[in-house]
Amino acid sequence: MSTLYSRIQRDLALSIAAGEYAPGSRIPSETSLAKRFGVTRMTVRHAVDGLISEGLVTRRHGSGTYVSQRRQAQRALNRLSGFTEDMRGQGRTASASELSRSEVEAPGPVQDQLELQPGAHVVVLERLREVDGRPVALQRVWLPFSRVPELARRSLDGASLYDTLEQEYGIRVTTARQRITAVGATDREAAILAVAEGAPLIFAERLTRDSNNRPVELAETWSVPELALWVDLRR
Amino acid sequence: MSTLYSRIQRDLALSIAAGEYAPGSRIPSETSLAKRFGVTRMTVRHAVDGLISEGLVTRRHGSGTYVSQRRQAQRALNRLSGFTEDMRGQGRTASASELSRSEVEAPGPVQDQLELQPGAHVVVLERLREVDGRPVALQRVWLPFSRVPELARRSLDGASLYDTLEQEYGIRVTTARQRITAVGATDREAAILAVAEGAPLIFAERLTRDSNNRPVELAETWSVPELALWVDLRR
DNA sequence: GAGTGGTCTAGACCACACG
């Protein structure tokens, strides 16, 4: 983790967040950054590549590398990342509180998507996500009980789910397929997220897989519209 | 365009498409590919980086680089493509009818996003998208008038906007940033899309750029929830 | 012309997976 390029990437990201490099302005050239950090230009390029995939800067051939315009709190879709990680990258404070935690027999659709045997059990977590103190998303996560039995009992307490999966179970999530649509808030969702009943919400359903391509997690997320998603596309 | 890495990337992509490297199997190591193509490993890595962002392969540290499963679907989903093209890829019949077409002074936010001078004019197109005969999306597109003056007068008549831009104006769209959220239908949107007023809609705002990174098109799309979006993610 | 990013070389050592 503590590679040179990732530290340079973080340093630059912090400078941008601190306003040292303003939106629309040019960051120092790759050559000068290489000199400043005492590395080669290739290493600086690797770091800047990371900033680009974060959406923080864009390159212009022959001209320079420019800080992107300020965005609202948004979730990047290009990378599979945890919620907390995402918000931190945008200079925001994210927290999570656990609403419920249980172990149940997998409902049909969940069983299908997680590729479980009939009757298999799942751990169900419900978490409320907050950004800068305001509730922004309600999340329901289904995990195969056989792979993470302890999670049925122990609270995550705001810890990153992906970190926990990796550190305690050796499960590394690598890919996901996400479906995104719009729904009207039910009375329960409205109450939890402090919006009107029927108000539009972003609904995302994500099936995450590990490095062996086995399903790890089915996550359903209801987000307020302010927490827009964004994605960069190439032709 | 004919850089070494892009040719190697294309060669490998063709080999995968031809089934020479089957899904789930390992492609040759970077060292051996470097030898085969007569380049350094860094150049091969650049090519493989491209295959990864296309979703064609995944790397596993210490193990190898493997051809992804479900590759056709991934390609279609993570690529910048037109609406008609998108629907065709899902086996559906898409059509478009033009609701309005005009030339106006760019409103402030549009001017900002398209990076226009104050007072610059834009062409505004409104189209209704239909799939299998049902209205599914209302689209409003803003284009800099100075770049596509004739579009203010001539109907597209269902022709692909991207094809028209490329063939008649030599503008090749290459990248886009898309923001996705949920909104409630206004009375006009409700009437056009045949949903209730206030019903949840998917709202996507897309800024498309050409190969010089200059803004080409700002597109706003209101879609019915049935027209969900799919995205594949990698960590 | 000067400065910027885009590509590429020819090596090196490290971290990880697997038999």
Place this chain on the structure above:
DNA sequence: GTGTGGTCTAGACCACTCT
């Protein structure tokens, strides 16, 4: 241990932008 990808060096030349 061997082979794989991950990182990094110290240069070089080219393509593009801006003035």
